[in-house]
Amino acid sequence: MASQKSNISPKTLVIITLISLGFNNYFLPIDAEETGKALIESTCKKTQYPAECISALESDPGSFTANLTGLTRIAVEKSASKLVETLHIVDMVVQNATSDYPTWGSLVLCRYSYNTSVPQIREGLQAFDQLKFEKSYKSVEAVKKAVIDCDHQGVKSLTQVNTALLRLIEDTIMILHLLF
Secondary structure, eight states: OOOOOOSSOHHHHHHHHHHHHHHHHHHOSOOHHHHHHHHHHHHHTTSSOHHHHHHHHHTSGGGGGOOHHHHHHHHHHHHHHHHHHHHHHHHHHHHTOOSOHHHHHHHHHHHHHHHHHHHHHHHHHHHHHTTOHHHHHHHHHHHHHHHHHHHTTTOGGGHHHHHHHHHHHHHHHHHHHTTO
């Protein structure tokens, strides 16, 4: 058998291979981001507020490469951040309150509830990292109770922030439940 020699140089082969790989990565429909997006959507469809869940998770770039456990961790982190953000808003409302004493008292109660919830959800994140999902679940439930307690105070100026926090917390609880 006679051997045949190729007229294509090694440099040309490398270029063709690179172009081929780039072409496949560009045009193939399934990549990591699309797979991540599909997991986010399928996970959030199991929650009470899917559109808000998708928005929250997609705001973290790590969500697109995360598995269910990673998505859940991100949801708990988002809940913790939203809790701290809500606490700051409540604190500003308390400091600038010019309303009657009962309303001021309700605001202070809300601030106290949220303030005590911050270390709880941080402990929940630590528990999550130790794969103690039930403990993490309970910490998020404790935040939900704080939000409900605050909401029952009937402070109109907090309705919007309480609702946003409660929805995120409820979705996070549902996602956490998927790990059991």
